[in-house]
Every structure is written in structure tokens, then in C-alpha cells.
Amino acid sequence: MEQINLLLDGLLVVILLVTAGAALLSGDLFRSVVLFIAFGLLMSVAWVRLNATDLAMAEAAIGAGLVGALLLDAVGQIRHDTHARELVLPWIAGMVCLGVLAALIRAVLVQPEPSGELAGMLAASMEDSGVTHELTAVLLNFRTYDTFLEISVLIITAFVSLALQTPRAEPPSLHHVSNRLLDALIAWLGPFMLMLGFYLFWVGSKEPGGAFQAGALLASCGVLLRLSGVTLPFLRSDIGLRLWIVAGIFVFLLVASSGPLLGLPLFAYKSGAAGWLILTIEAALTVSIAVILVSLFTTAPPDADAEQDR
Amino acid sequence: MTPMDIFRCFFLLCGAGFFLVGTIGLLRLPDTYSRLHALTKVDNLGLGLIVIGLLPGAGNVAIGLKLVLIWFFALGAAATAGHLVAHANYYRDRLHGGRWRSTEDVEHSDP
Numbered sequence: 001m002e003q004i005n006l007l008l009d010g011l012l013v014v015i016l017l018v019t020a021g022a023a024l025l026s027g028d029l030f031r032s033v034v035l036f037i038a039f040g041l042l043m044s045v046a047w048v049r050l051n052a053t054d055l056a057m058a059e060a061a062i063g064a065g066l067v068g069a070l071l072l073d074a075v076g077q078i079r080h081d082t083h084a085r086e087l088v089l090p091w092i093a094g095m096v097c098l099g100v101l102a103a104l105i106r107a108v109l110v111q112p113e114p115s116g117e118l119a120g121m122l123a124a125s126m127e128d129s130g131v132t133h134e135l136t137a138v139l140l141n142f143r144t145y146d147t148f149l150e151i152s153v154l155i156i157t158a159f160v161s162l163a164l165q166t167p168r169a170e171p172p173s174l175h176h177v178s179n180r181l182l183d184a185l186i187a188w189l190g191p192f193m194l195m196l197g198f199y200l201f202w203v204g205s206k207e208p209g210g211a212f213q214a215g216a217l218l219a220s221c222g223v224l225l226r227l228s229g230v231t232l233p234f235l236r237s238d239i240g241l242r243l244w245i246v247a248g249i250f251v252f253l254l255v256a257s258s259g260p261l262l263g264l265p266l267f268a269y270k271s272g273a274a275g276w277l278i279l280t281i282e283a284a285l286t287v288s289i290a291v292i293l294v295s296l297f298t299t300a301p302p303d304a305d306a307e308q309d310r
Numbered sequence: 311m312t313p314m315d316i317f318r319c320f321f322l323l324c325g326a327g328f329f330l331v332g333t334i335g336l337l338r339l340p341d342t343y344s345r346l347h348a349l350t351k352v353d354n355l356g357l358g359l360i361v362i363g364l365l366p367g368a369g370n371v372a373i374g375l376k377l378v379l380i381w382f383f384a385l386g387a388a389a390t391a392g393h394l395v396a397h398a399n400y401y402r403d404r405l406h407g408g409r410w411r412s413t414e415d416v417e418h419s420d421p
Contacts, residue, residue: 179397185390189383 003050009049016042021025029158033071040064053208054135057200061216069223075296108266130274131205139210140278144256144267151249151285158292182228193221193266201286205275211282215289218281222294248288253282314366319361326357342399350392354385 019042021034040063047056047146122134129137139147197218204210220234232239255277259268269277318342361381368374 153383179394181390181393185386190385193381 012042012046012049016046029075030072033068033075035066036071037068037087040068054210056215057089057208057213061213061220062293065220066216066297067224069220069299077241094197110256128271128274130269130276130278133204133208135208136204136210136278140281141269141274144229148249148252148256148267151252151288152156154289154292155245155249158295161293161296162241178229186225186228186230190221193217193224195285197290202283205278210287212289214286216281216293219291219293219297222290223297225296226298232294232298235295241291241295244286244291251284253279318363319364321359325356325359325361325363328352328359343396344409346392346396350388352379354388357381357384 016039019035019039023032023039026032026035027045040059044056044060044064047053047059122138125139125142126132126134129141131141198215200209200217201211201214202209204214222235225232234244255269256267257268258270262270264270264308329352332348332352335352336345339345339348358381361377364377365374368377
């Protein structure tokens with residue numbers, strides 16, 4: 001049985017490398033993007049093999065799904081296939097990547113002895129954490145500051161993409177597809193996707209799930225709605241969009257500062273209320289992440305006449 | 311090897327076989343419309359067989375129902391995506407002269 005596992009994992013590694021190489025070396029941009037999406041899915045399988053189910057879900061939703069959709073959109077807007085490649089930059093990038101690869105290989109092979117204390121400490125503190133899933137406990141209770149920085153990075157991304165948005169007419173690739181089958185699919189699946197997003201957020205306290213995965217799922221739902229021509233009103237108004245984007249970090253800061261008000265350090269939760277506070281933070285984060293990821297996709301409002309209202 | 315193991319192996323192998331046939335069809339069939347047949351019908355049948363092979367190993371009825379639900383969602387998504395691709399291809403073919411052409415014609419005559 002061990003040999004079969006090793007064989008399958010080795011096959012997965014080989015397929016990952018082949019897909020990545022094919023995506024980079026393909027002459028056609030569209031083919032590269034499709035191979036990149038396939039690579040994202042295979043990477044998700046690799047995460048499952050490494051027992052990181054939360055990461056697998058995030059990779060499938062964001063890495064393969066949303067980033068794939070963004071890249072396809074970008075490829076659609078490129079008018080001609082630029083075959084004139086630079087000569088120096090790829091080599092420098094390749095050298096840097098090889099250096100990082102060497103450092104990673106060394107880090108994996110020359111690991112220091114894991115001191116079993118950390119796992120013991122984690123298991124002992126799980127009762128006070130308010131949740132039963134270790135990853136959520138670490139992300140949102142013991143190392144909340146890291147999650148706070150993650151959401152800050154996402155907000156900076158959203159604002160950069162908003163700043164780069166140029167007021168122009170709707171590019172053809174964002175014209176919606178008018179298709180009865182797609183409308184029917186959305187009418188049937190839309191509620192399911194919303195429910196699944198809520199379920200992923202809710203179940204994050206005891207199983208793989210949580211704010212990022214739920215937000216990514218809701219963002220894909222938003223992208224699907226956008227592509228089929230359903231206008232999302234809260235994404236079009238200036239103030240509304242920005243309020244939704246910062247809602248997550250605002251609630252996060254509110255809950256984090258509830259610690260100092262009670263004499264505890266920053267980011268510490270009142271004992272006994274940790275579960276509810278984590279749920280509150282995750283709810284706000286889910287909404288914010290969903291809106292941020294959808295706003296990355298929508299560079300212009302669907303109707304051209306909305307431009308004149310500004 | 312209990313009979314249940316043989317049952318599961320049989321269905322998993324059949325499902326994998328259908329996926330293989332679907333991929334061969336995707337690579338070898340001449341144009342987009344026939345490739346869509348291979349992708350949507352054959353691949354989804356393979357997925358259904360794999361789900362049947364996985365059902366006995368599901369812990370409880372809820373997980374089994376979720377597996378079947380995944381198959382239904384994949385069916386719906388594949389059907390819609392196939393329809394969209396066929397539509398887009400049809401309109402692109404109409405732009406190029408209004409008649410159906412196989413992929414070899416398109417690849418040889420496009421600039």
C-alpha cells in the first residue's frame with residue numbers, strides 16, 4: 001500500500017511539473033492560461049495529499065477559479081499575441097526561481113527536530129479557543145495578528161485595482177453572455193451557491209472551511225452572476241463598494257480592540273466569548289473577501305451609461 | 311478482496327476508463343462540436359461511475375447524498391458550459407463565412 005501511495009504521489013509531482021512547464025513554454029497565451037487553471041486544480045489535489053484540506057479548498061476556489069477567470073479576461077482583452085519576448089528578464093526570473101527552489105529543498109531536507117511541545121500546547125489550549133478545528137483556532141485565536149495582516153493585504157489589492165480602473169467603455173470580453181441555459185442554471189444554482197458559502201463559513205469552526213474559502217466561493221458566484229449580465233448594484237456605487245471592502249477589517253479591529261477595553265492585550269478575546277467573537281470576525285471577513293475578489297473582476301460597470309453618472 | 315471491494319474497484323476502473331476515452335476523444339476528434347460530445351457526455355458518465363464506486367465507502371447517508379449531489383452539479387455545469395462553448399463557436403464560425411468548417415480547415419486558413 002505504501003508503494004502505491006508513493007507511486008501516486010510521484011505521478012502527481014511529475015504531472016504538476018509537466019503542466020507548469022507546458023503552461024510557461026506554450027506559444028499561445030490562451031493555452032497557457034488554460035494549463036495554468038489545470039495546474040491550480042492539480043495543486044489543490046496535492047494539498048489534499050498533504051492533509052491540508054483548507055488550503056486545497058482555497059487553492060481550488062481562488063487559484064484555479066478566480067485567478068483563472070481573471071487571466072482569461074485579460075487574455076481576451078489582448079488584441080494580438082505578442083511573440084516578441086524579452087531576452088534578459090526571463091533568465092533573471094529563472095535564476096531567482098531556481099535559487100528559491102534550492103532554498104526550499106534544503107529547508108525540507110534539513111529540518112530541525114520538531115519539539116513535540118507545540119502540538120501539546122495546541123491540544124491543551126483548544127478548549128479555551130472557542131472552536132474545535134485546530135486550523136481555525138490557530139488562525140483566528142492564537143495567531144490572529146497574521147490573519148489581520150492577510151486581510152490588510154487583500155484590501156490593499158482591492159484599492160490598487162480600483163485605482164488602476166480607467167473610466168472607459170465596456171471591453172467586449174465583459175459583455176454579458178445572453179443564454180437561456182445559463183440564466184436557468186443561475187436561477188437554480190445561485191441559491192445553492194449562497195447556501196454553500198454560508199455553510200463553509202459556519203462549518204469553519206469544526207471542519208475545514210472558514211472565511212477565506214466561503215468568501216472565495218461567494219466571489220465565484222458573483223463572477224458568474226456578473227458574466228451572465230446580472231447587475232450587482234452594491235458593486236456599482238462608489239461609497240457602497242468601499243464600505244463593503246473595509247467592513248471586514250473594521251469589524252476585525254473592533255473585536256481586536258475589545259481586548260484592551262477589558263484589560264487584556266490587543267487581539268485577546270474575553271474568555272468564554274471567544275467562539276462568538278471568532279464567528280463575528282469570520283462573518284465580516286467572508287463578506288469583505290467576497291466583495292474584494294469580485295471587485296478585482298469587475299473593472300467597469302456593465303452598462304455604458306453608468307459612466308456618465310459619475 | 312471482499313465482494314464489496316470488487317464492486318468498488320470495478321466501478322472506479324470503469325469510470326477511469328470512460329475518462330480516458332473522453333480524453334482520447336478530446337485529442338483526436340476533428341472539431342469543437344464533436345469534442346464537446348466527448349467532454350460533456352463521456353466525462354460525466356465517468357464521474358457518475360466513480361461516484362457509484364465511492365458510495366459504499368462513504369461513512370453515512372449524508373456523505374453519500376453529497377457525493378451524488380456533486381455529480382448532479384457537475385452534470386449541470388458541464389451541460390451549460392458545453393452549450394456556451396458551442397454557441398460561441400457557432401457565432402465565430404458564422405463570422406468566418408457562415409458555414410461549418412472542421413478544425414483542420416480553420417487552423418490552416420486563419421492568419
